[in-house]
Amino acid sequence: MVKLLMFEQLEKFRQKILSKRSKKTVISISCGTCGQAQGALKVVEAFKKAVKGHKEKISIKVTGCHGFCEAEPDVIIFPEEIFYRNLKPEDAKRVVKSILNGEIVDDLVYKENGNSFIHMSEIPFYRKQMRILSGKNPLIDPVNVEDYIALGGYNALAKALQKSPQEIISEIKASGLRGRGGAGFPTGRKWEITRAQKDNIKYMICNADEGDPGAYMDRSLLEGNPHAIIEGMIIAAFAIGAAEGWVYVRNEYPLAVKHVTIAIEQARELGLLGENILSSGFSFDIKIARGAGAFVCGEETALIASIEGKRGIPRQRPPFPAEHGLFAKPTNINNVETLGKVPIIIEKGADWFASIGTEKSKGTKIFSLVGKVRNTGLVEVPMGITLGEVVFDIGGALDGKRVKAVQIGGPSGGCIPQELFHLPIDYESLTGAGAIMGSGGMIVMDENTCMVDIARYFTNFLQEASCGKCTICREGTQRMYEILTSITEGRGKEEDLTLLDELGRIIKDASMCGLGQTAPNSVLSALRFFKDEYLDHIKKERCNAAVCQEIISSPCQHTCPIDTEAPVYISLIAKKKYADALKIIKKDNPLASVLARVCHHSCETKCRTAEGGEPIAIRNLKRFVTDYGLRNNLMLRAEPKPRNERWKVAVIGSGPAGLTCGFYLALKGYDITIFEKQPVIGGMLALGIPEYRLPRKILKTDIDYIKSAVGEIRTNSTLGEDFVLDDLFNQGYKAIFIATGAHKSLRLNIPGEDAEGVMYGMEALTSLNLGKEIKIGRRVGVIGGGNSAVDTARALLRTGMPEDVTIFYRRTIAEMPAFKDEVESALEEGIKIQFLTAPKRIISDNGNLRACEFVRMKLGEVDETGRGRPVLIEGSEFTVKLDTLIVAIGERPDTSFIEREAGLEISQRGNVIVNSETLLTTRKGVFAGGDLVTGPNTVVEAVAAGKIAAESIDKFLKGEEIKREYRITRPSRYIEPLKFSDKELEELLSAKRPVMAHLSAEKRKFNFQEIEQGLTVEEAIKEAKRCLRCDLETKDGKMFLEKLKEGLLEKQEIKNA
């Protein structure tokens, strides 16, 4: 290369490069460390082969990271900017062919929610970004300086060298650029201070010691665009008057080291580094210092000590490095991204840069967006964009999961809860919310992230990363870790939180360097925003995210509201001990056959097999066992204790809550009477759930089982009409449990709702289930998106009366609260769903329904439920002709009986008020639970309420303190794990969740036959073997395995195991 001696020569050189470049199509392949890890180099090889013979038309550019990690390895085809994602080597030929033919390879195009995005700029991940720095990566081959110069590179340097240092500093000050390393100190002022020092020798350092988990902005820049950093360094050095510079980069970034080394050599060859740069009289050169990977060496004084060859330990500032830095000389230290922005500011002007961002935070900032989002990657956004925009619009929440918080600034940052996602991203807002900008790590956390566990993870990182000099940081982080560990293991105490808070505040206050001063942020912010989660761990032994192993034992058992020991019965199925499995299931669940069909199986949503596969079909396995029990007449009768006539208990309502409460009290020997308003037993189970999901025969077996323990179930007796609570007490009942459910349908409250032909979901279902005649027209509309809407629609279809059933829902399918598979089945059966539609008024003729006017909605900002709020689109009204309209937008409890009862209170939402821990109402001796208290809820929650009420009533009658007791989750026994051969293991790893045999849509849609047919023996055993046995991962579980290995188990235990 020719040495460039004058400014004009640089420009000439640029023109020469540009003239050499023809208008070829360029395939830019993302080959940063991340892309290479995903196999990008093989893709490059394949492309090189594929373009052979087409070199005059197509060239290949191996570049740094394009930023879209989720799509790696990806290619961008210039000049059209066509984006192909997740390429495999075999795709290369097709891509090349498509370029030659001017076509698009459809299956490689990025898709989201059914839409295809061909061009890079259209993709949601890129659309909201402003990639003024990172956007150059796809255009530059990092080892070829010509690419950088062709894009106008080093022009800023030429410009700067023709100005005075003071002018450059003023320019940078005017741009409002602040340090991108995290603290946000104004860059111009830092330069000014260093410039003002009287020393002859000064140093310039680029801080590329990037070490937080989940952050890789600096690496991507150094790998992909090293000349930008070098140019920034030269300009900075000129401004402060330094002749020597250092890039301090971690040795575990080999590609970055390599590219920076090559870039420095090239710059030297061109005369852009070295003596008398471009004849300006200014000399500067850069050396590389490779760090050994200590997080603390990102702190400037520790970094300086490390370059000097000493232990990387921070020291007291002042004196600041600007006065007393490397080798005791004035030293200016800037972060990689800060330096990368310098040439852009010089080139485009301070005003342009300052026009981006907020009042105090200017320009753009690169974040690495990782964690629980669909699109992970590096995002460069203007300051002032809201957190919500970055997380939801650029990242996108994972399917059906609720985003809980985002951790900003890496381990030393803090978490910001979803409620604060409207905050703009700037230095002050983030600090105000307890986080820091940090270097830009952004870790998104959703409902499956435990805030205690994540704080513990970061604290663990910091207790290892602390240099150990300051007592408060070294010992303090260790003690915080100790306390957090005890909380995650279920040994926490409430006063631990006070101690954590006090310790955290003092570590912040008394530490010498930035590491210690920010170390407690993750804990303090989690305590500030998620204290309830900490208290759940401490007081209730609960980890709702199902993460903390020692508390949860296995996620399925912990998540089950009634503590069903799923791992135990699943391993018993795998050993073909079905009768034992049935005992385990029935121990915690008197409605086992019912729940084996209708449970919403929250256990499966937390199943760890789902990470990288499909969750175990836990509910279907339960059904396999209960069906086996029915076929073989096992456990059809319960065995209660002898009855104690003195203690009579009344249960009102024979739904799942009432039945369960009565059952467990009866087992303890109490004399139970259950009162039911309807002529049939079962409440919502009998009236609300259609027979095709829950055959009456099955319901009856569970009710018979409960009846075998409970004294009497009196149907057709209504509280408030046939009797009041006082009557019961007078008759000698010592305690009463009310669980009358929530049957009253909510009204739409729109004009014309009283027309003939408008019905309510629960009314219609009840009538159908009781076998009453109802009038259904040809065209049926159902309004609502919950289970009652879908159930009603499907049940009405089965009457054979309607020709057309359409559900109208105001949000989209993703937000529908009804069970996913039910919605899919409904669609299969020919039921239509109109999304983003809300009713406006009902049109009737002589009081008879004729049509309904609807209006279109769109989804607005995410509300507190984590779903987009439906917003009306003005002028989008349309009318649908209907003969029957079912309103199924929700139910609430009918509490009219309360009017005649003294001492019971109702909340504003119309539910009976109880102590949520004990279910005791405001009246002594009266308890309440189920939907009556919670509003419409799942069956299993009602069963759980029944169990809690039974516990509380037992305590009450025995005269004990009514208090809920919490324990860490454990199985009642451990089962010896099966041993698999390597071949079997391999098979199991690739095995899919079995699909239960079911009636086809054609066979089922006009009758009430049960749709699902159960698993076969082979399917069940195979599925049971897939279980990962999380229950053996606790200390207790491991101890069991240890004993098993050493043969220390008692005979009985061996039999069990």
Next chain:
Amino acid sequence: MPKVTIDGIDFDTPKGWTILDAARFLGLEIPTLCYNEGLSTWGGCGLCLVEIGTGEKSKLVTSCAYPVEEGLIVRTATKRVIDARKMVLELLIAQCPASKVLQDMAAKIGLDRVRFKPKWEDCVYCGLCVRMCEEQMMAKAIGFVNRGNKLKITTPFDMTSEECRRCGACMYICPACTLRCEGPEAENVLCGRCYNELQPTCLDVYENYACWMGLKGECGTCVKEEDEKKKEGRCSDE
């Protein structure tokens, strides 16, 4: 000569002094552990913390390492300082309950509880031995190894060092492993207080004060404040 104000005393300090130098010169007591006049400054133990600046910008710094600068306002015994010091000492005692130096200091500054599980270690990583070995004995036989929770002081590669002359200076200067306190037992990590001195009395009530003599009300400021506070309290009670 930078003019500084320490606990309300205006003072012209010689250039190059630290806050600790100036405070000691004025007879103000600041506890130290890793500081030794004959050795270079380390600034790690965190016991010599003082508060500098006023209002929102005030902060805690290690006085042994902080150079005096023009207009510096220093307060050596605010509640913030004492709370931090007590926490540091609590952590140190939990680490090395058998150190008499630490136990005496606990008695002196009024630390009355330790909430952490004792580690029963014999080192507090103050680095006195390392500096002693290097700076006074000119041996450089020992040094720090590892970081964070794995930090330790040892010879290179944990092997017997030829540089070490067995002079014992490291042990002589160690605040943890030589002078043992027989008092503490596992249940109560604080000892029986064989050392005692007058305690500052009003720290729990007042944010800022400087009367280390324990004679409540002598300096006057707190008594006045107390009256005002009482008045306010009474008003709000009514």
